[in-house]
Amino acid sequence: MTPLHIAIVGAGPAGCYTADQLTRKLPDARIDIYDRLPTPYGLIRGGVAPDHQGTKAIVRQFERSFARGNVRFRGNVEVGRDVAYEDLKAAYHAVVIASGALEDRRLGIPGEDLAGVYGSGRFVGWYNGIPDCSGLAPRIDGPAAAIIGNGNVALDIARILGKTSAELAASDICAHAAAQLARAGLTDIYLIGRRGPCEAAFSAAELAELGRLEQVAPCVDAPLPAEPPADWDETRRKAALKNLEILRGFAATEWTDKPLRLHFLFHATPVAIAGEGTVAALRLVRSPLADGEEAEFTLPVNTVITAIGYRARPIPGVPFDTGRGIVKHEEGRVEPGVWTTGWCKRGPQGVIPANRSDALATADAIAANLAAAEQPAKPGGSAIDARLQDRGIEVVDFPGWQRIDTQEVAAGQGKPREKLVATAALLAAARQPETAR
C-alpha cells in the first residue's frame, strides 16, 4: 500500500497534539512537522511564563511522539519562505496548518508606533528568547509602565516586571532579560481593562500570586462591585466571585515597604499614546463615570505594553480570513487535502489542553478523508528535503533539537536552562555540542 505522507506546519501544542493523534489513527503514516524556529513547542517555549515551569511539562508527551520513528521534526523551515505551501500540497497527502497566532493585535489609536510601545507577543518573546524578539531591549527603566489588557498574559507580564532577581532565579528567563529587569526602575505599573473586574479574564491562581510578590503592592483604588451580574451562568459567576474576593483582599491590605505599586484600573479605554518620539503618557477615557469623575484622564507612563490578543500571520497561498485574522476554513477544512487546527484556526483563545480536542477532531477528519478513497503515491518529505538542501536551508531535526536542549540545560547552572537566543547559536548547537557558544 502507498505510504501516507502528512505535513504539519507549526510545532506548537496544536501541531504536536495533531501528530500524536495521527500516529494513533494512522500508525503507518509518515508525519513531518515543520517549524520556522530551530526549536519545537511554539508558545510553550516562547509564550508560557518562564517562572511557570510546571506548565511546560507537557512537552514530555510530545517528545514521545517524536521518538516514534514515523514523526520527524523539521525545524528552521518557514513555510511560505523556505518552502512553498503549494510544494507541500504536491508532496503530501494531507497538510495541516497549525501556525498559531504570531502577530500582536493593534490598539488602533494615535501614538501606537512611538518608541516604548510593545505588543505582548514581542515583549514576552524578548524575555523568553524567541530569536526575532530577543534584541528588543525594551524601555523598562521607569518610573511607570502601562499594561493594556485584562487576561492572563497581562498578569504574566506584570508579574515578570514585578519579580526580584531572586524570585526569578529558578525560572528559565533569558539572561539578557533578567539583567535588564534587574536594572529596571519601575515604581508604578498600571494594569488597564476596558471593562470591569468581573469581566476580566484572569485566572484566580495567577491573580492571587501577585499578592505574594516581594516588592509588588497590588492596589485597587476604585470601589469593586458586590457581585457579578445575576444572569451569568454558574461557572462564570464563580470565577468572577473568586477574582472579586482576591481584588477585595488587595484593596483592604496596607502595603507598607513594597516599592512597586501595581494599579488595577478598570472601565478605562486608552484613546491615545502621547510623546515626542517616545512614550510620555497614555490618555484614557473612563466609562461609566462615578459622581464627580472626569471622563478623560492621563497617566504619565514611559512604557506601554499591549496584551489585547493576536492574529495569525498569513502564509502565502493559504486562504486567510483577514477580518478575523485566522486561516479561512470550514470546520477545520481549508481546501481539499488541507486542514487547520489550534490558534490559527480558532483565534488566540484557550490554554494548551484546549488544543488537544481540536487536534483530535482534525486527526479524525484527516483519517476519515484519507480512508474514503484510494490515495495516489506521493513523494512525501524526501521531495521537500531535496528542495531545502538545494536552497541551502539548514534543517534542524529532532536529534538536533535534543543537542540544543542538552546544551541549554547544561548552561542553566541552577536555572532549568539558559536558552540560546540567536538563530546562528541554535543552529551551531544543533550541529554539534562543541560549537554551541
Ligand SMILES: Cc1cc2nc3c(=O)[nH]c(=O)nc-3n(C[C@H](O)[C@H](O)[C@H](O)COP(=O)(O)OP(=O)(O)OC[C@H]3O[C@@H](n4cnc5c(N)ncnc54)[C@H](O)[C@@H]3O)c2cc1C
Ligand atoms: C504569552 C502567553 C502565555 C501563555 N501561557 C499559557 C499558560 O501558562 N498555560 C496554558 O495552558 N496556555 C498558555 N498560553 C496559551 C497557549 O500557549 C496556546 O493555547 C497554544 O500555544 C496555542 O498553540 P498553537 O500550536 O496553535 O500555537 P503556537 O504555540 O504559537 O505554535 C505555532 C507554531 O507555528 C510555528 N509557525 C508559525 N508560522 C510558521 C510557518 N510559516 N512555517 C513554519 N512554522 C510556523 C511557530 O513558530 C510556532 O512554533 C499562553 C499564550 C501566550 C501568548
